[in-house]
Amino acid sequence: MDRTLQFVFVPGAWHGGWSWHPVGHRVRAAGHTALALTLPGLAMGDDPTGLRLADAVEHIVTEIEKRDLRDVVLVGHSFAGIPMAGAAHRLAGRLARISFFSAFIPRRNESMADAMGPELAAYVRAAVAASPDGTIGVDYDQFRALLMPGEPEPLQRLVYDQLLPQPGGYMLDALDVDGVNTLGVPITYVLADRDGALAAPGDELAARVGVEPIMVPGTHEALMTHADDVAKALMSSPSA
Template sequence: MPPGGKLRYGAIMANFVLVPGARLGAWAWDDVVPRLRAAGHGAHPLTLSGLADKRGVPAGQRTHVQDIVDEVVRHDLRDVVLVGHSYAGIPVGQAAERIGDRLAHVVFVDSSVPADGEAFVSAWPDGGAEMRAVLAGNGGFWPPAPAAHFDGHGLTDEQIARIVAGSTPHPGATLTEPAVLTRPLGELPATYVLCLLADAEPADDVAKLLAGERWRLVEMDTGHWPMFSRPRELARILLEAAGD
């Protein structure tokens, strides 16, 4: 059996690398990971530098890309399904092209997608001016969101409390440093998960990618944090992306 692979009925199973969105850590995938492992796959939830249990580690956008690549290489993972939620779509999309033939698929969970030379904040209506002001006023960090931020996303009060309690300030350089891509993002084999309580239609950049042959759209009737609100359904979508 190849390192990092699992066998079931003679087939090599997928290795999911699960990257949480802004302010969150690997713990955000706690309700999804057991379902992936129960299906015989590897599941590797990842905390990005500067967040959760890695709080205090200096981090920029390139750091987060390297975090993901290092996780794949460290465990010698093959048949990798990279999963990025929200902000994490930016580093995940860049890491996907850097792991070469280790990659099987990418799943963008209601996420941003990278564009060469553009930062996470570039897509904001004001070009990121408001975010940069927030970062400047908070020591270079994006502060955790209050509980009210999560209203209307299909979350219980308990789930919201769990997210708020576990959130940590997000390092601002990861939001303002530009992405670097060496080939068109549309060449990646990808699934985009659109959470309908957050947005009824994909953003324009995502819609263009979905018009290509290698991307497909899956809709979820829930809010922006489906790993909390619909973990069973999200796990099923991830398994389908892996060909299960």
């Protein structure tokens, strides 16, 4: 290992930093440091009311800047590709690499809801509008079918029981920034081979940032079920 890198992990929708702990343990065992963030509104006891995508971006930036982290590998799962892309524009001088894991790569002015297509976007907007605190949840059957298909049911239930409703603004807001591939920072895209939960094919998403996906086994939740493979892939760049 040439140098110690600072891995900063950002979780996907409904998830907290806990979802990155299995990978984080392995990154630390390899001699790097690991910080697993939980976005505002997604820790037990948080008030999610009124949170917007800008709050998620600001949280990532603030947590890295207040610790004065350098040589950062900024890693995002699923929805986290959106706020991570916004934060990367403000953190480029601190970044050693940007790494996406089965993550969405946003187009300019495209929200997570819009990326799902008109029918699902309408469903998300209606669900957020109907929620007293402006959030959107995911039911167990949707979760197990889309995010963890084929995994043992006790494991599916264990992970599902950790989830919290997602602040609606995170799903409805969009970024007005250039792609992260314009920042001059190395990029990797790690893709689970049985991931059926992405808003577009994984190889297409990777192509948006000009890379080929690094394949690992597992579903959308492979960061927990196949942590060895995901950690190895995230540390596989020559810069690590």
